[in-house]
Amino acid sequence: xxxxxxxxxxxxxxEAKLQAYAELxxxxxxxxxxxxxxxxxxxxxxxxxxxxxxxxxxxASVDAARAAHDSPAYADALAALDGGAVRDIRIVxxx
Numbered sequence: 001x002x003x004x005x006x007x008x009x010x011x012x013x014x015e016a017k018l019q020a021y022a023e024l025x026x027x028x029x030x031x032x033x034x035x036x037x038x039x040x041x042x043x044x045x046x047x048x049x050x051x052x053x054x055x056x057x058x059x060a061s062v063d064a065a066r067a068a069h070d071s072p073a074y075a076d077a078l079a080a081l082d083g084g085a086v087r088d089i090r091i092v093x094x095x
Contacts, residue, residue, distance in 0.1 A: 002094035003062040005034065005069070008051035010086045017084025024077035032068035034059050058094075065091045 012018055020052040026036070036057040044050060068074060069091075 001061060002091045003059045003065045004037075004094060005057040005059060005065050007055040007091060008088045008092045010088060012053065012085045019083055021077050024080055025051065025074065027070035028071060028073035028077055029057055029068050031073065032039035032071055033064050034068055060095050062091055
């Protein structure tokens with residue numbers, strides 16, 4: 001069953017660090033089987049209405065998404081981010 005990695009950026013504190021992270025994270029997550037479905041700021045919001053950057057990545061399974069997060073390549077991306085953003089990351093199984 002597929003799974004979705006959802007990243008919600010509550011605050012971006014350093015654009016340069018975020019850019020360095022993105023240059024490493026995208027290829028690392030794609031190499032681990034991830035497919036980027038959506039990335040950016042919302043065009044429309046409802047209810048709480050937070051206009052936060054959101055990233056949605058599809059993986060073949062929850063285990064594949066976990067393995068991507070725990071991979072050495074993604075660890076390098078996290079090291080580059082180094083506090084450049086406050087995020088909420090979730091891995092949610094598909095239906």
